[in-house]
Amino acid sequence: MSFVVPAPRFTDPAVFGQVAVLMGGTSAEREVSLQSGQGVLDALRSRGVDAQPVDGIPALVDAIRAGGVDRVFNILHGNRGGGEDGVVQGLLEALGVPYTGPGVLGSALTMDKVRTKQVWIAEGLPTPRFLRLPPDRDVRAAIADIGLPVFVKPSCEGSSVGVARVADANGIEDAVRVAREYGGEMLVEPLVVGDELTVGILGDLALPSIRIVPKGEWYDYHAKYVSDDTRYLCPGLEGDEEARIGEIALAAFRAAGCSGWGRVDLMRDRASGELLLLEVNTAPGMTSHSLVPKAAAQVGIDYADLCWRVLEQTVPADAASTGGAA
Known part of the structure; x- marks a missing residue:
């Protein structure tokens, strides 16, 4: 499968103005967000962008009020103080500040796995029963x-936070405990035996798929962010299958x-x-272990270039006539 990657729209970092790299926050994914945010911050600065770190939503409000933010690179993960549930998107829409990633509807919907799956089913897109x-x-x-076997997982968390894998009757009590500790809505879906895959989306482009091969039994939090033994095969599929997974991923992204x-x-x-x-991740990880940078590299987009391309999505097309256009 061949990829045609368009050239960046801008070459002058001044077109972005002052950029707040929004990271950290108070969600269960705070530490991962801080790692991602530092990577994005360093990358943008290496390209001459006037970027500053901002930890959490209250600090962002203060920075905007002080007049120090022209646009936001949102790398907050999760909900309840994270940046993937539509709350910060609504805030920025109300204040007229451009930001990266999906808007209010897409962010709020995809933070909720149950409602996202309901939309996919209505659209005729394939997802495990639940x-x-x-x-x-x-x-x-x-x-x-x-x-059995099943996964029991929170409907509104990411990064494998709060997920119970129940392979046999011995794991049921652990699932009960996880559900009790989480306290919110969850879902139960069958454990699909097969290949775990992911597809990064960049604008209208579905990046090459990645097949994830963890050393352990499944791709948990440790395998995602700590272990160096997890293997990532990119592209994850070949020929027609690779084309098909890109089509499905892009359709699912847009449907949500x-x-x-x-x-x-x-x-x-x-x-x-x-x-x-x-599921869909609307502010994907950008750590050393993260998947979108790995997929982008396969089509010649390095980490700093990826951050630049994500950020330039916040600049209107007609800005090309006023400065910095490639």
């Missing part, structure tokens, strides 16, 4: 309805109201070969 698990729902009964950049996670069922959508 049961919604309200806080008062019997976890054991839901697992019995789906049938998303634009700009992000990442779509899927599984390929080993028995049937079917590609199944899992």
